[in-house]
Amino acid sequence: MYTPAPLPARNMYLLAFARLVTGLLFIFSGLIKANDPIGFGYKLEEYFHVFGTHSLNDYATTMAIAICGLEILLGALLLLGFWKRTVAWGLLLLILFFTFLTFYSAFFEVVTSCGCFGDAIPLTPWQSFGKDLVLLVLILIIFFNREAIRPLITGKSMQVFLTAVLVIASVGIGIYTVNYLPFIDFLPYKKGNNLPALMALPEGAVGDQYDIIYTLRHKTSGEEKQVSDKVYLADELWKDENWEIIGDPESRLVKKGYQVPIPDLLISDANGEDFTHQLIENPYYSMVVVAWNLDKTDLDALRRINELVTEVTEAYNIRTILLTASGTQQAEQISWELNLLTEIFYADAVPLKSMVRANPGVLLLRNGTVIDKWHYNNLPDFSGLDNRYFAKAYHDE
Numbered sequence: 001m002y003t004p005a006p007l008p009a010r011n012m013y014l015l016a017f018a019r020l021v022t023g024l025l026f027i028f029s030g031l032i033k034a035n036d037p038i039g040f041g042y043k044l045e046e047y048f049h050v051f052g053t054h055s056l057n058d059y060a061t062t063m064a065i066a067i068c069g070l071e072i073l074l075g076a077l078l079l080l081g082f083w084k085r086t087v088a089w090g091l092l093l094l095i096l097f098f099t100f101l102t103f104y105s106a107f108f109e110v111v112t113s114c115g116c117f118g119d120a121i122p123l124t125p126w127q128s129f130g131k132d133l134v135l136l137v138l139i140l141i142i143f144f145n146r147e148a149i150r151p152l153i154t155g156k157s158m159q160v161f162l163t164a165v166l167v168i169a170s171v172g173i174g175i176y177t178v179n180y181l182p183f184i185d186f187l188p189y190k191k192g193n194n195l196p197a198l199m200a201l202p203e204g205a206v207g208d209q210y211d212i213i214y215t216l217r218h219k220t221s222g223e224e225k226q227v228s229d230k231v232y233l234a235d236e237l238w239k240d241e242n243w244e245i246i247g248d249p250e251s252r253l254v255k256k257g258y259q260v261p262i263p264d265l266l267i268s269d270a271n272g273e274d275f276t277h278q279l280i281e282n283p284y285y286s287m288v289v290v291a292w293n294l295d296k297t298d299l300d301a302l303r304r305i306n307e308l309v310t311e312v313t314e315a316y317n318i319r320t321i322l323l324t325a326s327g328t329q330q331a332e333q334i335s336w337e338l339n340l341l342t343e344i345f346y347a348d349a350v351p352l353k354s355m356v357r358a359n360p361g362v363l364l365l366r367n368g369t370v371i372d373k374w375h376y377n378n379l380p381d382f383s384g385l386d387n388r389y390f391a392k393a394y395h396d397e
Contacts (some may be wrong), residue, residue, distance in 0.1 A: 015145045018138040019078055022091065025135065026075030032121070034068035034174040036182045037061055038357045043111070047101065050110045065174035070094070072170035078142070081151035082159050088146040091139045099136055102129040181357055181375045188261040189355045189363070189370055195280045196368040198261040205258040213250040216243045228252075265351045270328045275345055279321060281368045285390065286319040287312060289342055291360040292352035294326040294334055301376035302360050306340050311382040313341055316390050325349035364389065 033040045041060035048056045056063070074094065077087045105111040106125030123131065142149075153159060177183060185191065188198050201207055212229035219242055227237065229249075237243055267276040279286070289305055291297040309320045322342040324331050331344050356363060358375040364385075365371060371389065374380065380388075 011145065012148065014141060015148060018141040019081075019149070022135060022138045022142060023075040023079035026071045026078070026091075028075075030068045030071030030073075030075065030170065031173070033064065034072065034170070035177055035184055036186070036357060037064040037068060037174040037178050038353075039187075040064040040068065042353060046111050050104075061178060065171060065178065068174050069167070069170035072173075073166050076166050076170070077163065080153070080159075080162070081149050082153075082163060084146045084149040084151075088139075088143045088149075092143050095132060095136050095139050099129065099132040102132050105129075178357075179375065179377050181361075181373070181378070185373075187354045189351075189373070191370050191372055194367075194369045195262060195265070195365075196277065199263075199265060201258060201260060207257040207260070208253060209255040209257060210251050211254050213252050214245050215247050215250075217246045218242055219244060262351065264348060267323065267345050267347045269345055270332075279345065280365060282319060282365065283367045284318070285316070285364065285366050285371070286321065288355075288363040288365055289320065289322045289360055290324075290352050290355050290358070290363065291322060292325045292349050293359055294324055294330050297359045298376060299334070299338065301379075302334075302340070303338055304379060305360060305362060305376065306338055306342070308379060308382060308385075310341050312385065312390070315382070315386070318390070319343075321345050323347050323352055323355075325352055 038061055041064040044060045044064055045057050048054055048060070070090070071094070074087055074090050077083055078091065102125055106129050109125075111125065151159065153162070189195070213226050214229065214232055215224060215226050216237065217224045224246070227235075232238060265276060265280075266274065267279055268274055279288075287309060289302075289309070291302060312318050313320055320342045322331070322335070322340060322344045324344070324346060325348060328344075328346070331346075334340070335342075335344060355361070356373050356375070358377075360376055361374060362376075362379065363370055363373045
């Protein structure tokens with residue numbers, strides 16, 4: 001039986017460092033994404049769109065759970081020193097795959113954020129690619145020195161048992177959060193946030209700054225040049241009859257400014273009338289049912305939500321609305337079939353997906369603040385809502 005020669009002490013320290021950093025980073029990355037596999041699934045759908053594999057969209061969340069679980073598992077097994085050959089190969093193949101994706105995203109500018117650390121730590125594609133290059137170096141150190149890895153526990157039966165526990169735990173986290181909302185909400189619609197405040201520039205903040213670029217052509221020579229609106233006005237080119245503007249002006253980002261956390265929420269009725277501020281700034285309690293895609297929404301859950309909404313409305317006359325990105329005809333048809341009590345309003349799918357990671361889900365708002373939110377699987381009953389929120393509030397008033 002071949003026994004590898006022991007590594008020099010310096011190499012052992014380097015291997016230990018590579019294992020520690022890689023293992024912890026993989027576990028952290030996996031846990032952050034497993035906290036919100038649905039969000040990671042949306043990111044996977046962007047990649048599917050880029051590579052023309054739209055048929056995989058229906059499996060995006062399942063794939064997200066599997067990838068998150070694999071990251072956690074490989075990181076933990078690396079730290080424990082179990083199954084060193086398999087783990088080394090798994091890490092190498094996974095980082096090569098991630099490095100290709102992040103380079104492709106950065107070089108071709110097709111996906112603006114890789115989702116490596118979910119919404120907790122947004123990274124640009126080039127930052128993600130740099131992170132993957134560092135990890136690739138560390139994993140290559142692990143791969144070429146894998147035979148020197150020694151397990152913390154040598155008994156095979158205990159290794160198998162702990163590995164099984166890790167598999168169940170790493171996959172189970174993602175399954176749980178898909179069905180009961182993320183443990184930690186990193187999105188702007190999280191509990192406690194005031195939505196109107198997140199839709200406007202704070203006092204003193206400056207947004208993105210743009211130049212308007214004009215393309216000018218000399219009427220005699222045919223020479224063309226591009227100038228900014230500032231130069232165009234300062235040099236009074238508009239007075240020079242020898243130059244004419246051709247084409248449409250181009251807007252070009254000059255300086256990145258403060259990014260409004262909620263830049264894209266627009267709520268309208270079936271006629272297109274804007275109800276955004278009226279609805280979210282309601283000084284009283286309002287219940288917002290979010291079913292962004294009625295083709296895929298759980299209709300039984302929508303029925304249960306409607307029963308709760310009916311009780312709430314009858315007791316306190318609280319305004320209740322359904323927000324969807326589906327078409328008017330479909331929304332009205334489902335409303336008629338289920339006898340929904342909610343008013344129906346419409347918004348783009350992107351902000352609705354961020355409001356609550358459930359289809360359907362429910363938000364409780366008051367004066368623009370998210371008081372609470374629920375997945376349809378952990379929806380409270382009327383008594384729970386009444387005791388916690390409504391009874392005291394309306395009794396005090």
